[in-house]
Amino acid sequence: MPERSTSPGLSPRQVLIILAALAAVSITAFMVIGAKGSWGFVLPFRGTKVWGIAMVGGAIAVATVLFQTITANRILTPGIMGYDALFRLVRTVQIFFLGGLSYATFNAQLQFALETVLMVGLSTLLFRWLFNRAARDLYLLVLVGIVFGVLFRSLAGLMQRLINPNDYAVLQDVMFAGFNTIDKSLLMVSTLAILGTGVWVWRLLPALDVLNLGRDNAINLGVAYRSVVSQVLIIIAILVSVSTALVGPVTFFGLLVSNLAYMLIRSHKHALILPAAVLLAIIALIGGQVILERVFGFDSALAIIIELVGGVVFIAMLLKGNRK
Amino acid sequence: MIRTQAVSRAYGDTLVVDNVTLDIPACGVTSIIGPNGAGKSTLLSMVSRLLDMSAGSVTVDGLDVTSTPSDVLARRLSILRQDNHISARITVRDLIGFGRYPHSKGRLTVEDRSHIDKAIDYLDLGALSDRFLDELSGGQRQRAFVAMVLAQDTDYVLLDEPLNNLDMKHAMGMMKLMRQAASELGKTVVLVLHDINFASWYSDYIVAMKGGKVAAQGPAPEMIRPDVLSEIYEMDIKVHEIGGQLISVYYG
Ligand SMILES: Nc1ncnc2c1ncn2[C@@H]1O[C@H](COP(=O)(O)OP(=O)(O)OP(=O)(O)O)[C@@H](O)[C@H]1O
Numbered sequence: 127m128p129e130r131s132t133s134p135g136l137s138p139r140q141v142l143i144i145l146a147a148l149a150a151v152s153i154t155a156f157m158v159i160g161a162k163g164s165w166g167f168v169l170p171f172r173g174t175k176v177w178g179i180a181m182v183g184g185a186i187a188v189a190t191v192l193f194q195t196i197t198a199n200r201i202l203t204p205g206i207m208g209y210d211a212l213f214r215l216v217r218t219v220q221i222f223f224l225g226g227l228s229y230a231t232f233n234a235q236l237q238f239a240l241e242t243v244l245m246v247g248l249s250t251l252l253f254r255w256l257f258n259r260a261a262r263d264l265y266l267l268v269l270v271g272i273v274f275g276v277l278f279r280s281l282a283g284l285m286q287r288l289i290n291p292n293d294y295a296v297l298q299d300v301m302f303a304g305f306n307t308i309d310k311s312l313l314m315v316s317t318l319a320i321l322g323t324g325v326w327v328w329r330l331l332p333a334l335d336v337l338n339l340g341r342d343n344a345i346n347l348g349v350a351y352r353s354v355v356s357q358v359l360i361i362i363a364i365l366v367s368v369s370t371a372l373v374g375p376v377t378f379f380g381l382l383v384s385n386l387a388y389m390l391i392r393s394h395k396h397a398l399i400l401p402a403a404v405l406l407a408i409i410a411l412i413g414g415q416v417i418l419e420r421v422f423g424f425d426s427a428l429a430i431i432i433e434l435v436g437g438v439v440f441i442a443m444l445l446k447g448n449r450k
Numbered sequence: 451m452i453r454t455q456a457v458s459r460a461y462g463d464t465l466v467v468d469n470v471t472l473d474i475p476a477c478g479v480t481s482i483i484g485p486n487g488a489g490k491s492t493l494l495s496m497v498s499r500l501l502d503m504s505a506g507s508v509t510v511d512g513l514d515v516t517s518t519p520s521d522v523l524a525r526r527l528s529i530l531r532q533d534n535h536i537s538a539r540i541t542v543r544d545l546i547g548f549g550r551y552p553h554s555k556g557r558l559t560v561e562d563r564s565h566i567d568k569a570i571d572y573l574d575l576g577a578l579s580d581r582f583l584d585e586l587s588g589g590q591r592q593r594a595f596v597a598m599v600l601a602q603d604t605d606y607v608l609l610d611e612p613l614n615n616l617d618m619k620h621a622m623g624m625m626k627l628m629r630q631a632a633s634e635l636g637k638t639v640v641l642v643l644h645d646i647n648f649a650s651w652y653s654d655y656i657v658a659m660k661g662g663k664v665a666a667q668g669p670a671p672e673m674i675r676p677d678v679l680s681e682i683y684e685m686d687i688k689v690h691e692i693g694g695q696l697i698s699v700y701y702g
């Protein structure tokens with residue numbers, strides 16, 4: 127018998143079961159540890175929070191894995207490529223033209239839907255153009271992404287300076303959300319958006335696996351390459367809109383969970399990698415929150431720590447890629 | 451039949467494939483030869499819709515490759531490029547399994563598995579089938595990719611330098627396999643080759659490219675001649691008949 131070259135370890139299925147169990151433990155711990163007062167208040171309050179965090183984590187995880195598949199690398203994330211900066215620019219432009227008062231009183235869900243549509247349109251145009259040119263050169267992509275990010279941020283910064291102080295207050299309010307201050311008015315519409323993209327991703331799963339073989343092999347095998355890549359870009363734009371609207375920009379977190387998922391699952395199948403990445407995101411965000419806040423008593427340090435670790439991993443991977 | 455009509459490809463101002471009109475006969479082995487940079491890979495990429503043409507058109511069995519849906523073509527024509535790099539970690543068997551994607555869209559049937567097993571067998575990959583691609587030698591990896599294309603089981607098989615990295619035994623085995631596919635299964639095999647003796651021995655038809663144009667074409671015996679080859683490669687090439695086969699000698 128030929129020897130299997132994978133080191134003896136857990137099968138992908140076993141890994142998924144363990145991750146699911148860990149996620150369940152994290153969620154339960156988050157709900158019950160340190161609860162004071164009536165359960166009737168604590169559970170719904172914390173439940174909403176868990177729900178929001180889980181969705182944001184899942185959205186970032188899926189967006190990152192998909193982005194890495196279509197760019198054939200494990201180093202980039204939508205955040206690094208300036209996606210969330212673009213979303214915040216779209217939001218600033220809206221407040222700039224509508225004025226803070228009408229923005230604040232305007233139906234939040236409608237607002238968000240409008241922003242997402244704009245975001246999908248702009249990012250798909252931009253990144254499709256970019257992939258036609260630079261997809262094969264990772265370092266060029268990184269560079270362009272950084273330039274895009276700076277450009278979007280400076281544009282948004284410029285407009286923020288031009289608007290009046292009252293509008294700016296509204297802006298600050300909607301711009302600087304965080305894992306602790308998830309915007310609850312958007313939970314329902316975000317949930318719908320995420321479920322929708324979930325079904326969409328599900329239908330693309332076989333084609334996504336083929337994309338792993340690179341553009342030319344995918345075309346050879348009959349994948350409608352342009353169409354699939356465009357669809358994936360739209361899905362990513364929706365997911366980034368959701369996560370950025372709910373908690374703000376997260377640059378490196380996706381990098382962490384996608385690479386961990388690939389390390390643990392050791393398969394190229396998206397049907398295994400995507401759930402693993404989502405579960406890892408939930409464990410990291412909710413489990414991390416429990417440990418930091420409830421056990422060590424730090425407030426809101428989680429995002430910073432995760433970004434720090436993710437940033438270090440990013441640099442390490444760039445250096446490693448360079449040596450090859 | 452593969453038919454190219456006035457096909458050109460330009461990069462900037464340079465035409466790397468220049469107005470090529472060519473019929474590649476069905477059911478047989480056709481080899482494309484020619485010096486580096488002649489435009490062989492570029493032509494093959496356009497025929498297989500991997501690269502847009504600057505001008506002209508290509509049909510395969512009458513189907514226009516730019517307008518026919520990709521999945522329809524994928525059941526009729528397969529292509530293996532000169533260089534293949536995959537960043538994902540995939541085993542040999544999984545890679546070959548992808549060859550069945552055009553037929554079963556990722557859900558392997560019993561028939562798919564038999565095609566996969568046959569391809570593994572043909573390319574002598576039995577002992578390696580559970581290895582990851584990045585754990586293989588260059589020639590082993592090349593055979594795995596060819597096996598994927600064979601598993602695709604298309605009437606037209608296009609291979610850009612399939613003998614890259616192969617030792618003599620496996621190179622000969624591969625050419626015999628192609629010969630057999632053409633003669634017994636009626637497939638149309640198009641190969642880009644640098645070893646003109648392999649081309650001479652195993653192909654029915656030879657197309658020589660040079661400077662983006664078709665410099666000469668014809669049945670193999672008519673092409674393996676000192677004057678034709680010397681002109682194409684701009685060097686002195688002698689041809690000897692050995693055991694009824696034309697062998698070129700160009701050393702020294
Ligand atoms: N992307 C590109 N941009 C500019 N020029 C290109 C590009 N791709 C190929 N070329 C040029 O087109 C010409 C033909 O290239 P092609 O790869 O078709 O040659 P080939 O006949 O396959 O050569 P080889 O035997 O070395 O594989 C070469 O001169 C090459 O430099």
Ligand SMILES: [Mg+2]
Pocket residue numbers: 490491492532610
């Ligand atoms: Mg070539």
